[in-house]
Amino acid sequence: MKKIAALLTLITLAFSCSSDDDNQPNNVPQNVNATFNFSHNWDGISVTSTNFNTIQYINANGEEMSIEKLRHLISNVTFHKSNGETIVIDGYNLIDVTNDSGLVYAPDIDIPTGSYENVSFTFGFNNDDNYNNNYPDLNSASWNVPDMMGGGYHYMQLEGKFINDADVEIGYAYHTIRAVNMTNAPDLLFQDTFFTVDLGAVNVSNNISFNIEMNIAEWFKNPNQWNLNILNNMLMPNFDAQVMMYENGQNAFSLGSISQ
Amino acid sequence: MPYSATPQPIDIPTLFEENIISPVIPTNNPQTVEGIALGKKLFFDPILSADNTQACASCHAPQNAFTDSTRFSIGIDGIAGNRNSMPLFNLAWNYDENFFWDGRVFSLEHQAIEPVTNPVEMHNTWEMVISRLQQSNEYPDLFQAAFGGVTITKELATKAMAQFERTLISANSKFDRFSLGQATLTTEEQNGLNVFMDETKGDCFHCHGNPNNPLWTDNIFHNNGLDATFTDLGLGEISGDPADNGKFKSPSLRNLAFTAPYMHDGRFNTLDEVINHYSEGLQDSPTIDPLMKKVDEGGVHLSPQDKSDLKAFLLSLSDPSFINNPDFQIP
Numbered sequence: 001m002k003k004i005a006a007l008l009t010l011i012t013l014a015f016s017c018s019s020d021d022d023n024q025p026n027n028v029p030q031n032v033n034a035t036f037n038f039s040h041n042w043d044g045i046s047v048t049s050t051n052f053n054t055i056q057y058i059n060a061n062g063e064e065m066s067i068e069k070l071r072h073l074i075s076n077v078t079f080h081k082s083n084g085e086t087i088v089i090d091g092y093n094l095i096d097v098t099n100d101s102g103l104v105y106a107p108d109i110d111i112p113t114g115s116y117e118n119v120s121f122t123f124g125f126n127n128d129d130n131y132n133n134n135y136p137d138l139n140s141a142s143w144n145v146p147d148m149m150g151g152g153y154h155y156m157q158l159e160g161k162f163i164n165d166a167d168v169e170i171g172y173a174y175h176t177i178r179a180v181n182m183t184n185a186p187d188l189l190f191q192d193t194f195f196t197v198d199l200g201a202v203n204v205s206n207n208i209s210f211n212i213e214m215n216i217a218e219w220f221k222n223p224n225q226w227n228l229n230i231l232n233n234m235l236m237p238n239f240d241a242q243v244m245m246y247e248n249g250q251n252a253f254s255l256g257s258i259s260q
Numbered sequence: 261m262p263y264s265a266t267p268q269p270i271d272i273p274t275l276f277e278e279n280i281i282s283p284v285i286p287t288n289n290p291q292t293v294e295g296i297a298l299g300k301k302l303f304f305d306p307i308l309s310a311d312n313t314q315a316c317a318s319c320h321a322p323q324n325a326f327t328d329s330t331r332f333s334i335g336i337d338g339i340a341g342n343r344n345s346m347p348l349f350n351l352a353w354n355y356d357e358n359f360f361w362d363g364r365v366f367s368l369e370h371q372a373i374e375p376v377t378n379p380v381e382m383h384n385t386w387e388m389v390i391s392r393l394q395q396s397n398e399y400p401d402l403f404q405a406a407f408g409g410v411t412i413t414k415e416l417a418t419k420a421m422a423q424f425e426r427t428l429i430s431a432n433s434k435f436d437r438f439s440l441g442q443a444t445l446t447t448e449e450q451n452g453l454n455v456f457m458d459e460t461k462g463d464c465f466h467c468h469g470n471p472n473n474p475l476w477t478d479n480i481f482h483n484n485g486l487d488a489t490f491t492d493l494g495l496g497e498i499s500g501d502p503a504d505n506g507k508f509k510s511p512s513l514r515n516l517a518f519t520a521p522y523m524h525d526g527r528f529n530t531l532d533e534v535i536n537h538y539s540e541g542l543q544d545s546p547t548i549d550p551l552m553k554k555v556d557e558g559g560v561h562l563s564p565q566d567k568s569d570l571k572a573f574l575l576s577l578s579d580p581s582f583i584n585n586p587d588f589q590i591p
Contacts, residue, residue, distance in 0.1 A: 134278070139280050139473045140355065140475075142466065144470050147457070148454055159551065171549065171552060171555070173551055234463075236459045237459055
């Protein structure tokens with residue numbers, strides 16, 4: 001269901017590839033496939049759905065907590081060449097850790113072999129993709145943001161329980177969306193909270209797999225030490241909370257390894 | 261050439277076509293004119309029950325959006341079950357294909373097998389049902405038309421019923437027409453939608469869909485804070501995972517005007533009681549859904565106006581044309 005298309009931002013790319021091929025050994029393919037594997041951890045300890053529903057993590061604020069649901073969306077994987085050319089995989093992938101789906105993203109697109117100074121993706125949707133498209137698969141997954149908040153889609157849903165200061169176990173729903181100030185609704189003020197995750201340089205010589213890791217603990221750690229006693233629910237309309245989530249998310253993703 | 265009945269693809273409503281992914285139609289059970297007709301006849305025929313007194317429609321009546329109006333349906337032996345009969349519509353869009361309140365059966369074809377033998381429902385055997393169908397004056401020809409020159413089996417019977425059930429599509433409520441630009445919401449209904457979609461108020465949309473997901477359910481299992489301790493484990497009984505205890509499938513909010521009483525055990529007779537539960541009546545338990553807010557206060561305490569408006573919006577999701585559709589009435 002995912003809309004996949006390669007946007008070759010410079011028409012000259014094809015000629016560049018031909019030029020590259022002249023210098024490549026015969027056993028190096030001209031185009032390869034790229035796969036993106038997503039795994040999750042809590043400060044280095046692997047997290048999968050089998051670890052859900054048990055209070056076993058301690059966040060930076062010292063709160064013991066569990067995870068019951070984790071879904072997040074990435075889009076627009078981009079390969080950047082040093083000459084400014086980019087190959088944008090104009091699609092998205094909903095990673096649903098709860099149901100073990102979307103953990104492997106294998107867009108149906110050929111990537112020219114060669115050196116890239118960076119590979120990146122967007123956490124969430126940029127505004128164009130967020131508001132100008134209707135995605136039936138995301139609608140079916142109830143991934144929408146209410147129209148009264150500007151519409152579009154969630155970027156992440158992280159839910160579970162934590163032990164509060166009164167030693168009571170209560171729920172939290174850490175949902176990230178584009179920050180919206182509804183004080184003067186229906187006039188809404190927005191602040192972008194999608195962000196780019198850079199995976200770094202890579203020399204693509206064969207079918208390639210990127211193993212991308214998300215450290216869930218980072219969402220509660222840096223630069224904003226998250227206090228679940230105060231910020232545990234009803235966070236979607238909380239503009240300041242959304243900006244803090246955006247800031248904390250900058251450090252959540254990393255490239256674990258590459259294989260090809 | 262293998263026998264082939266007359267194809268009759270599902271008529272997907274515009275609102276569904278535009279907003280959600282395609283319905284689930286098994287490749288080994290395509291919709292056909294003859295299969296749907298057979299399934300409809302079986303659905304309304306008490307021949308399935310041991311004493312020939314109850315049909316599927318006895319507890320899944322068209323006028324109630326294919327549920328019934330009792331808290332617990334009574335089987336042929338006068339014994340009540342422990343779950344409220346589920347309404348039946350838009351079943352082909354249950355993407356995970358987990359059916360019943362506790363998700364204990366995968367696929368609509370398999371779902372239809374169970375009530376026939378359930379001792380508190382039809383209390384029959386499939387051997388008896390097949391024998392009766394084979395000896396009937398009508399059914400052998402109907403099975404022949406639907407599936408070709410084959411022996412009648414429970415698998416074919418339930419395939420036919422599943423085909424009929426997939427035609428039970430509800431997509432013509434006032435709110436559907438509003439979404440299509442063909443109707444206007446009242447001020448109360450519009451505010452009710454806002455309460456529904458407001459994370460600080462109703463926050464119903466995370467589990468019950470939204471205007472872009474017109475199924476009005478996520479078809480997923482949640483503990484919505486009905487009980488502090490469980491007499492019915494729900495999904496937990498099936499999965500064996502204590503983390504699933506007290507979880508039941510989110511029902512669609514379509515056709516609430518016709519489907520009282522509410523919840524898996526039919527404990528609430530009115531929508532007011534349902535809304536009051538979410539507003540003030542939440543009960544804490546280890547598996548309560550994290551989206552249930554202010555549980556220590558019983559809920560978010562909606563204002564009387566918000567409750568009234570939320571009810572008005574919910575009723576705008578009801579679809580009289582569905583319950584009156586002549587294609588869905590007793591043959």
